[in-house]
Amino acid sequence: MSLAVAIQMDPIENIDINGDSSFVLGLEAQARGYPVYHYGPQDMSFAQGRLIANARPLTLRREKGNHFTAGSAERIDLATMDVVLMRQDPPFDMAYITATHLLEHIHPKTLVVNDPVSVRNAPEKLFVTHFAGLMPPTLISSDIREIRAFRAEFKDIIVKPLYGNGGIGVFHIKPDDENLTALCEMFTQFYREPMIVQKYLPEVRQGDKRIILIDGEPAGAINRVPQAGEVRSNMHVGGTPVQSSLTAREEEICRIIGPVLKEQGLIFVGIDVIGDYLTEINVTSPTGIQEINRFDGVKLEARIWDCLEEKIHARREK
DSSP: OOOOEEEEOSOGGGOOTTTOHHHHHHHHHHHTTOOEEEEOGGGEEEETTEEEEEEEEEEEOSOTTOOEEEOOOEEEEGGGOSEEEEOOOOOOSHHHHHHHHHHTTTTTTSEEESOHHHHHTOOHHHHGGGSTTTSOSEEEESOHHHHHHHHHHHSSEEEEETTOOTTTTOEEEOTTOOOHHHHHHHHHHHOSSOEEEEEOOGGGGGOEEEEEEETTEEEEEEEEEOOTTOOOOOGGGTOEEEEOOOOHHHHHHHHHHHHHHHHTTOOEEEEEEETTEEEEEEOSSOOOHHHHHHHHTOOHHHHHHHHHHHHHHHHHHO
């Protein structure tokens, strides 16, 4: 099968080739003989009913400091692509939402991964609220009275921006901390959205597990252990990846959410689990496959492309 592939992502110049999931997805596409193009969301235009991108032909190499060659930009109709990987990082703001609206014009004839409608409707920290019993005690609010009442009930809490990513703006407020009101004031100055407040889970000291699901099925996991004195386990803020497998509870979580992910066209998803609780469902640009590959001796990007090929083949057979 020959496929034309476009990757919508942040600047290719700045990626970490040993950690970036988009990089290995592009490498695998290239290894299968697919022509690969790269463009950013700012390179898209909707012109006379067509979704156009000024995209560059891309060649990738696992050579640090020399990991890509990009040709001159070409004005391509994205409807002529077989697959578009929507892989730019959040923030999940109006620019991100606009990109999903534009990509709707070509999906599903062109397979957009993940489905842009579902991406728009599934912000990481909000999507999980639709699965009763899986998430820790949670409040989404801007009302300081509600936040104080939540703290009075649960004592030890986490406060973070609703649409944040990468651990940015995550605060651990202990029972004797006097900064809650000032922190809420700061949040309301910087964000128009409510904040998310959750019961602090001490199990985070043992790690925050990232589980990758491919078309609704768990494909692998890593545990991310925070540094001493740090509540955040994200690897780019110093969290240490550790080899891991799924517990019975984590398998249960995947059984509950997996069919919903598959039904909604969320093919490549990363979920976060602390202790027995699901904390996030990452559908925008999940990471973790390179770390799982190294620990488990697998190649998850190949499994993802196998899945995409099967879907496109089934569609062509209709």
